[in-house]
Amino acid sequence: MIILGIDPGSRITGYGVIDASGRRPQYVDSGCIRMKTDEPMANRLLTIFQGVDQLIALYRPEVLSIEEVFLHKNPQSALKLGQARGVVMCAAAMAELIVAEYAATRIKQTVVGRGHAAKEQVQHMVQSLLKLNRKPQADAADALAAALTHAFHSKLGGLV
Amino acid sequence: MIILGIDPGSRITGYGVIDASGRRPQYVDSGCIRMKTDEPMANRLLTIFQGVDQLIALYRPEVLSIEEVFLHKNPQSALKLGQARGVVMCAAAMAELIVAEYAATRIKQTVVGRGHAAKEQVQHMVQSLLKLNRKPQADAADALAAALTHAFHSKLGGLV
Numbered sequence: 001m002i003i004l005g006i007d008p009g010s011r012i013t014g015y016g017v018i019d020a021s022g023r024r025p026q027y028v029d030s031g032c033i034r035m036k037t038d039e040p041m042a043n044r045l046l047t048i049f050q051g052v053d054q055l056i057a058l059y060r061p062e063v064l065s066i067e068e069v070f071l072h073k074n075p076q077s078a079l080k081l082g083q084a085r086g087v088v089m090c091a092a093a094m095a096e097l098i099v100a101e102y103a104a105t106r107i108k109q110t111v112v113g114r115g116h117a118a119k120e121q122v123q124h125m126v127q128s129l130l131k132l133n134r135k136p137q138a139d140a141a142d143a144l145a146a147a148l149t150h151a152f153h154s155k156l157g158g159l160v
Numbered sequence: 161m162i163i164l165g166i167d168p169g170s171r172i173t174g175y176g177v178i179d180a181s182g183r184r185p186q187y188v189d190s191g192c193i194r195m196k197t198d199e200p201m202a203n204r205l206l207t208i209f210q211g212v213d214q215l216i217a218l219y220r221p222e223v224l225s226i227e228e229v230f231l232h233k234n235p236q237s238a239l240k241l242g243q244a245r246g247v248v249m250c251a252a253a254m255a256e257l258i259v260a261e262y263a264a265t266r267i268k269q270t271v272v273g274r275g276h277a278a279k280e281q282v283q284h285m286v287q288s289l290l291k292l293n294r295k296p297q298a299d300a301a302d303a304l305a306a307a308l309t310h311a312f313h314s315k316l317g318g319l320v
Contacts, residue, residue, distance in 0.1 A: 045246050046253035075238040079229055082242020086205050087250045089243065093206035 001154075002028065004061035004097075005147030006052065007139050008084040011035055013048050014139025017059050018130070020151035027130040028059060030140040045087045052091040064092035065150035067142070068101040100150045107142075110149040161314075162188065164221035164257075165307030166212065167299050168244040171195055173208050174299025177219050178290070180311035187290040188219060190300040205247045212251040224252040225310035227302070228261040260310045267302075270309040 001021055007014035012035070017028040033051035035044035055061075066088065069081065092099050105115035111125045123141040127134070129148060136144060161181055167174035172195070177188040193211035195204035215221075226248065229241065252259050265275035271285045283301040287294070289308060296304060 040253075040259060042249035042253035042259040045250040049250045049254070069239055070236070073235065075233065075235045076230070078235040078238040079242040079245070082239040083246030083249065085239070086243030086246035089202035090205040090209045090247045090250070093200075093202035094209070099200060099202040 002061040005143040007142035014143040016144030162221040165303040167302035174303040176304030
């Protein structure tokens with residue numbers, strides 16, 4: 001089972017692909033879709049859509065795993081985040097993927113062992129769990145963490 | 161010039177199509193894309209995307225006109241609205257439409273003559289300006305108002 005984790009944002013959208021077929025999840029790919037900040041928002045959103053669409057075509061995941069968002073502090077940031085997030089979910093639904101949503105605290109709990117871990121700890125644990133040579137970029141690490149959370153919760157006990 | 165106005169929402173997305181080629185804008189179509197509230201959010205967003213995509217294929221608009229959103233009170237609502245809005249803007253960018261955004265106060269100012277008009281007044285003025293037999297549904301009226309605002313501001317003085 002291939003899982004695509006996505007960490008959407010209006011500037012940078014992180015992605016992480018893992019293979020959860022075996023006993024332990026294997027790293028496949030990760031990186032960032034970067035938006036040109038001088039482009040109109042509609043074009044940035046199209047860049048996200050096409051980026052996610054290409055990842056789906058390339059890796060044929062069954063599931064898209066994404067962080068659930070609760071109680072964002074700033075309504076204007078929530079709106080922008082929502083725009084990016086909506087496009088990601090739409091691309092997944094179009095390709096008939098299952099969309100799995102996990103609360104940020106649950107992702108951190110799964111990957112780090114504590115619901116309120118710092119970004120660096122997520123990066124560190126993602127590197128360790130997937131045996132990567134170097135620390136993944138922060139947004140890519142969050143995307144990989146979302147994918148790992150689905151891998152763990154879809155076959156309880158399989159990861160940690 | 162055909163203008164597609166969209167009023168996005170996570171339950172109902174209103175749309176309104178006008179033809180602004182002549183001296184006065186002509187009504188073409190309006191209505192609502194309704195989401196099944198028992199469906200997962202990703203599928204609802206896909207319904208919006210496909211609905212907007214079909215409208216673009218049918219009417220070949222040059223411009224998509226949409227209300228700009230400022231300072232939403234509730235961050236959770238802002239996120240949901242953002243998701244719907246993102247999908248609409250992405251569909252427009254994919255079809256290479258120009259995306260025009262207008263502040264709510266500017267739309268009301270243009271259509272009703274006052275920046276803080278009630279929903280009913282927008283419906284009433286949209287009906288009057290487009291010579292409709294009956295009052296359009298509220299979300300469709302907002303979408304038509306966004307389209308009319310672009311018609312007006314793209315050829316100053318053409319409408320009011």
